[in-house]
Amino acid sequence: MYKYLDSINSPADLRKLDVSVLPELCAELRDYIVRCCADNPGHLASSLGTVEMIVAVHYVFDTPEDNLVFDVGHQAYAHKILTGRREAFASMRREGGISGFPSRGESIYDAFGVGHSSTSVSAALGFAEAARIKGSGVASIAFIGDGALTGGLAFEGLNNAGVSGANLVIVLNDNNQSVDRSTGAVHNNLLRLTTSAPYNTLKNTVWSVMGDTRFRHFIMRVSRGFKSWIVRDSGGDFFESLGLRYFGPVDGSDVIGLVRTLRRIRDLKGPRVLHCITKKGFGYRPAENDPTVWHYPGRFDVQTGGRKVRHYDADRYQDVFGQVLCDMASSDGRVVGITPAMATGSGMTDFAARFPDRFFDVGIEEEHAVTFSAGLAAAGLKPFCAGYATFAERAYDQVLHDVALQGLPVVLCLDRAGLVGEDGATHNGVFDIAAFRSVPGTVIACPRNEIELKNMLYTALGCDSGPFIIRYPRGCGEGVDWRRSEPEALPVGKAETLLEGSDVAIVATGHPVNRALEAALQFAGRVGVYDFRFVKPLDGELLCAIAGRYRYILTVEDGVVKGGLFGAVCEFLQDKGLAVPCRGLGVGDDFVRHASQSAQRAAGGLDTAGISAALSDILVGLESD
DSSP: OOTTGGGOSSHHHHTTSOGGGHHHHHHHHHHHHHHHHHHSOOOHHHHHTTHHHHHHHHHHSOTTTSEEEESSGGGOHHHHHHTTOTTGGGGTTSTTSOOSSOOTTTOTTOOSOOSSSSOHHHHHHHHHHHHHHHTOOOOEEEEEETTGGGSHHHHHHHHHHTTTOOOEEEEEEEOOTTSOOOOSHHHHHHHHHHHOHHHHHHHHHHHHHHOSOHHHHHHHHHHHHHHHHHSGGGTHHHHHHTTOEEEEEEETTOHHHHHHHHHHHHTOOSOEEEEEEOOTTTTSHHHHHOTTGGGSOOSBOTTTOOBOOOOOSSOBHHHHHHHHHHHHHHHOTTEEEEESSOTTTTTOHHHHHHOGGGEEEOOSOHHHHHHHHHHHHHTTOEEEEEEEHHHHGGGHHIIIIIIITTTOOOEEEEESBBOOSTTGGGTOBOSHHHHHTTSTTOEEEOOSSHHHHHHHHHHHHTOSSSOEEEEOOSSBOOOOOOSSSOOOOOOTTOOEEEEOOSSEEEEEOSTHHHHHHHHHGGGTTSEEEEEOOEEESOOHHHHHHHHHHOSEEEEEEEEESTTSHHHHHHHHHHHHTOOOOEEEEEEOSSOOOSOOHHHHHHHTTOSHHHHHHHHHHHHHHHHHO
16 A cells, blocks of 8 residues: 555664655655544644654664653654554554553563653663663664653753763654744754764864863853854753753754754764754644644544544533533632643633633643642632643642642642543553542542532632542543532532442442442342542541441442552551451552553443442352351
8 A cells, every 4th residue: 555654664674765765655654644543543643743753763763772762652653653563553542452652561662661741851861871881882862842841850851961971862843833943044054064073073072172171161151152142042042051962943844854964963972952843733734723633633534634523422521620610710719720731631721711811721740730739829819720630640749748738728630530541551540549648638539420520629619728639530421410500518528328238338439439339229229339429538437337237348449449449448447446348349459551441441340240240249258158
């Protein structure tokens, strides 16, 4: 089907091609990515914009000997296809298929596993320093961009890299359209000069002769000042000030130009940055026109660009959150919304439009988002900080020291809590309860449906201390009519009895409560169901009553069992000296791979059938005692 792509099973095959045919190869790669993602949804726009850069890097560098480390792994689709996974790419993110992100266990070309952003510079610097210690001479390439440069860890890595002298190349994918393309003779001549071998040989020789002297540092400052005066608008002054050799900006969609530039940079000494200007969604007009929607467009028609928009049977939790937040902000001027680059995914686009002065998208900066929220709270506002549960792990220290220690009323709204489906191990939000349950003074609330989410948001609005964490799953709710329900402030730390039984009590939290109730109804009054909508503080009074009435307790949660609700219940019973056998259903001591949400939940016994099977097993055991 493809003239060049079909013959490439590794970067070694790629390097056999003449550089003149690389543009045609890039067109084939882009076409293949679009066609595969049309039927098997993925992160499309980001990877379309990086095709030429990835081809050029693999063409110039000796991967996998040279270590290529990606940032924001959804940029890496062309990389997967070029590294022996062309056929497998069609099954990407499906159960049994390859991951949507680079994974060390999947390929020797995936030098470092990624999923969360801003890690590439630090990891690639580690590879570079290891190469220096071993004397191997291999290069390390950090491929960063698509917003990842805003993350604090990226700056920490750049700061360290600038004084390292490491053989590190940082390829910056700059697809922010607010950055103008640098054009003209001065820019082009500067690029040719700074990447030329004679220039860099002379510069390195002069530096060596001068040694570590004040005169050398004076000359460096003069040189840097002159260069930054010329490329001031490109951002070069920032990188040069950190001790990083800066080159660019260059056209990140010109594969032949990129190859030429990377060849010149490859043999230079020390850490260097190649600044590439790209267009997210490049080469596929619908994605170019609306890169936000086409970041993850779902299924679509390749020819027309028409998206096959999914119709939901119920409102999504993120949309419930967004609407309720707007309702609260309409009547309470203290309400402010904060998100670390998750406005669309967290349902905050309407809030941003209606209350622009009270909305803050701080970029991919989870730690800053939480401490910034703490500052807003300390100043008397009511911040609702919304993001994904998996990314909240990065802000643990800020929740602990900046919010909880000071008792500040920050509300953390964690979307995509629990098993998230096709994004897999890097994105499953299953560790947050176990992590944050250890933080003193924290409230952890888990709604079982849309009405409870609405009530928990209003409950959090009325609380004057924090942190107050509300976690809810990816996808649709239960279809209850939450819009007509009047908001109700719930008693914090109080569970709800849904069904009484005689032998086994299900103590559940969050949306698995619904499946637990369905399973319990199959056992004719022998199973009771209790919605522990607050994992912290735990309803000790009700738990004592349950322990006194039932012969067995089964906990059910959409998170890790160790340290989660199961851990909380067992700790409480132990402290009270209540000897009731317990079993926990949830995520085990392992990372859950990508599959559909329903498949992940079934594998963990968290669907109705799985809970029913666990109850049958328990009841059989009780009868044999």
